[in-house]
Amino acid sequence: MTSNIAESLNAVTKDARELPIFDLFEYMRTLLERWTKEKLSKAKGTFTYLGxxxxxxxxxxxxxxxxxxxxxxxxxxxxxxxxxxxxxxxxxxxxxxxxxxxxxxxxxxxxxxxxxxxxxxxxxxxxxxxxxxxxxxxxxxx
Structure with missing residues (x-):
């Protein structure tokens, strides 16, 4: 487990760090888009009062x-x-x-x-x- 958000992002984007800046931003955008979609799907699949x-x-x-x-x-x-x-x-x-x-x-x-x-x-x-x-x-x- 990582101790903060920067370490988490560093671990996930290790391979993308060598990309040109525009490609790196595109990689980050699609990564955050995917995470948001996954979290929204999980929230929609919850039918209890709490998450x-x-x-x-x-x-x-x-x-x-x-x-x-x-x-x-x-x-x-x-x-x-x-x-x-x-x-x-x-x-x-x-x-x-x-x-x-x-x-x-x-x-x-x-x-x-x-x-x-x-x-x-x-x-x-x-x-x-x-x-x-x-x-x-x-x-x-x-």
Whole structure:
């Protein structure tokens, strides 16, 4: 895996670097065009609320959450127990003491356990950028 976009592009365009400048630009244009088409097709083939990648991450978190115990302190603050470990989840601020909820802007296993305890859906707690609708708009041609 590469650490940044420049390294990613360097790896993909290694053979094209020796081309004349016009041909290099044409190569880059067609490469980006192909990537956009692939991403748009993938977004169109998604029928869940979240895009495929984020839905998978949410499912992974969801498999961990049933074994967690939840104690509500207030309507928004919950203590989630995982064996001897304790996590504090604030649903109002979308934060968990594990740090994953606020970093990913997607409910972690602890937040999902708290949401399950409140009988609430995860949809109000995910970044709008991860939704199928946002993904479609990202790759839509004007």
């Amino acid at each position: 495929h990648k984020y839905n998978k991450e949410l499912e992974d978190n969801s498999t961990l959450s049933p074994k967690l115990r939840v104690r509500a302190s207030t309507d928004h603050i919950h203590t989630v127990l995982d064996g001897v470990k304790r996590y504090i989840v604030c649903l109002e601020n979308k934060k968990c003491s594990c740090g994953q909820f606020q970093l990913d802007e997607l409910p972690c296993a602890h937040a999902l356990a708290a949401l399950r305890h409140k009988n609430e859906t995860y949809k109000n707690y995910c970044s709008l950028y991860y939704t199928r609708k946002s993904l479609l708009l990202t790759y839509e041609m004007p």
